[in-house]
Amino acid sequence: MEIHNIPFSQTQLFSKLILDYISQHENVKSFYNYEINIDAVEKIITDKQKEIIDRKALVETIRNQYADLEISAYVSENITSLENPNTFCIVTAHQLNIFGGPLYYIYKIAQTISTCKQLKAKYPNYNFVPVYWMGSEDHDFEEINHIYLYNKKIEWTDKQGGATGEYSTQSILPLIDELKIILGESEYANQLVDVFQNAYAQPTLTAATRYLVNALFGSYGLVIVDGNDKVFKKQYAEIMKDELLNGNSFKLVTQQLTELDAKGYKQQAFPREINLFYLSENSRERIEFDISISKYVVLNTQYTFTKEEILQELENHPERFSPNVILRPLFQQKILPSLAYIGGAGELSYWLQLKPVFDFYKVNFPQLLLRNSALLVTTANAKKAEKIGLEIQDFFKETEDLKKEFIAKNTEEDIDVSVYKHELENTFAKLQELAKNIDASLVNAVGAELQKSLQSVDSIQKRLMKSLKQKNETELNQIEKIKTQLFPNNSLQERVENFSAYYAKYGSAFIEDFIDAFDVYHKQLLIIQLS
Numbered sequence: 183m184e185i186h187n188i189p190f191s192q193t194q195l196f197s198k199l200i201l202d203y204i205s206q207h208e209n210v211k212s213f214y215n216y217e218i219n220i221d222a223v224e225k226i227i228t229d230k231q232k233e234i235i236d237r238k239a240l241v242e243t244i245r246n247q248y249a250d251l252e253i254s255a256y257v258s259e260n261i262t263s264l265e266n267p268n269t270f271c272i273v274t275a276h277q278l279n280i281f282g283g284p285l286y287y288i289y290k291i292a293q294t295i296s297t298c299k300q301l302k303a304k305y306p307n308y309n310f311v312p313v314y315w316m317g318s319e320d321h322d323f324e325e326i327n328h329i330y331l332y333n334k335k336i337e338w339t340d341k342q343g344g345a346t347g348e349y350s351t352q353s354i355l356p357l358i359d360e361l362k363i364i365l366g367e368s369e370y371a372n373q374l375v376d377v378f379q380n381a382y383a384q385p386t387l388t389a390a391t392r393y394l395v396n397a398l399f400g401s402y403g404l405v406i407v408d409g410n411d412k413v414f415k416k417q418y419a420e421i422m423k424d425e426l427l428n429g430n431s432f433k434l435v436t437q438q439l440t441e442l443d444a445k446g447y448k449q450q451a452f453p454r455e456i457n458l459f460y461l462s463e464n465s466r467e468r469i470e471f472d473i474s475i476s477k478y479v480v481l482n483t484q485y486t487f488t489k490e491e492i493l494q495e496l497e498n499h500p501e502r503f504s505p506n507v508i509l510r511p512l513f514q515q516k517i518l519p520s521l522a523y524i525g526g527a528g529e530l531s532y533w534l535q536l537k538p539v540f541d542f543y544k545v546n547f548p549q550l551l552l553r554n555s556a557l558l559v560t561t562a563n564a565k566k567a568e569k570i571g572l573e574i575q576d577f578f579k580e581t582e583d584l585k586k587e588f589i590a591k592n593t594e595e596d597i598d599v600s601v602y603k604h605e606l607e608n609t610f611a612k613l614q615e616l617a618k619n620i621d622a623s624l625v626n627a628v629g630a631e632l633q634k635s636l637q638s639v640d641s642i643q644k645r646l647m648k649s650l651k652q653k654n655e656t657e658l659n660q661i662e663k664i665k666t667q668l669f670p671n672n673s674l675q676e677r678v679e680n681f682s683a684y685y686a687k688y689g690s691a692f693i694e695d696f697i698d699a700f701d702v703y704h705k706q707l708l709i710i711q712l713s
Contacts, residue, residue, distance in 0.1 A: 187709070210447075213534045216549040218550075233519075237266075241264050272521060273522070327339070332683060402697065438535050461502050
């Protein structure tokens with residue numbers, strides 16, 4: 183692999199909040215605890231050691247979750263080490279996208295593993311375990327039910343309702359036949375298809391995802407944790423009780439949003455007065471307090487509870503309560519001895535809203551690390567770009583801007599008409615002055631004629647540009663084709679393409695190369711040319 187970098191600020195893909203955060207701008211310093219560098223980790227360890235983590239319950243619960251899965255010695259060792267007070271973890275989280283979802287799903291897990299390797303080299307007296315926290319309670323089926331492979335959408339349409347982790351996987355199996363045809367019969371393609379078949383032979387999407395992610399990353403010691411577990415929910419019950427009774431997270435996050443807004447930052451996630459869902463069979467619905475009947479109601483269901491009843495339900499069945507996007511990060515951080523969270527720009531934007539909630543409940547707010555973004559470039563596309571005098575970095579620009587720049591660079595005639603428009607404006611200014619001295623009522627008429635003339639010049643420029651485009655049609659079509667391949671659906675490649683096409687060609691070395699290349703403390707987007 184050949185790797186080049188481009189600063190995040192030059193990609194035009196990140197919000198002002200994220201760009202200010204990664205540059206550690208003064209405006210955002212009140213929204214986080216730790217700077218984005220590896221040297222800050224020693225202080226995070228000291229702070230996290232002050233918290234009480236039930237490490238024994240953590241290890242037992244994770245082992246129970248892995249009970250039906252064969253795991254590597256490395257994974258087993260990492261699970262056991264979590265009972266050691268000198269062991270900490272670096273966490274990423276994601277929904278249960280079928281077949282590994284978009285590329286960045288794979289990237290963020292690879293970076294979590296890479297970061298632990300870096301930290302072990304820097305701090306050899308501690309152990310660092312990479313953790314993937316499964317978003318098994320999420321209910322947004324439309325976000326996880328499809329992948330794009332060679333521009334073809336493969337979609338799972340069996341919407342069953344409720345938390346997606348509980349979905350039966352039987353109806354996914356026919357999609358594997360479709361995948362097999364698309365991927366072909368290479369050795370690596372056949373290996374991957376076998377993994378998919380074994381994964382989706384598991385009874386639920388949670389079990390299937392655990393199998394798939396373990397098959398891809400188990401050899402690197404990745405530990406997969408499902409928060410949707412009674413043992414974990416019981417440890418979080420006091421905070422959920424406070425949420426039901428007092429709604430502190432709504433007040434705290436609302437105040438934080440006011441401060442973010444005052445500094446010109448957009449809001450990412452909006453708090454509810456109660457930031458909990460209620461889980462039942464094929465249902466995950468919001469809990470609200472209906473003041474008119476003085477009861478808690480579960481929306482779109484028949485469930486209602488008095489205050490005493492819902493507290494009793496929480497005590498007896500904490501697993502039926504599910505934190506939303508506002509309270510999930512706190513849940514995750516309370517259960518795990520976690521030092522840092524690796525996430526995308528959207529994720530970090532809502533984490534930056536949450537520090538007051540962590541402070542209120544005395545849970546350490548972790549170091550927030552923006553995952554690397556990567557643009558994968560084939561050798562063929564790199565050569566095509568070079569042939570027409572462009573670098574891959576140029577393709578972050580809008581297609582039309584790129585075409586105009588290419589034409590300007592490869593055309594002797596200068597078709598920039600701004601100088602002629604400026605001359606027209608000067609001439610008409612003199613005419614308006616003349617009209618003003620003779621008949622002031624003609625001033626507006628002169629102004630109108632100026633606008634007509636300027637529009638005529640713009641029209642001529644468009645016709646000139648059209649003619650030049652026709653002369654350079656081959657190169658401009660090539661630009662458009664490369665742009666579409668690098669930015670499918672006009673989006674960053676990693677948000678659209680599935681990893682399967684690359685795995686079918688390169689095998690597991692494809693993932694290993696990412697683990698070696700990624701570094702979340704290196705705050706630039708990677709352009710990776712594949713051999």
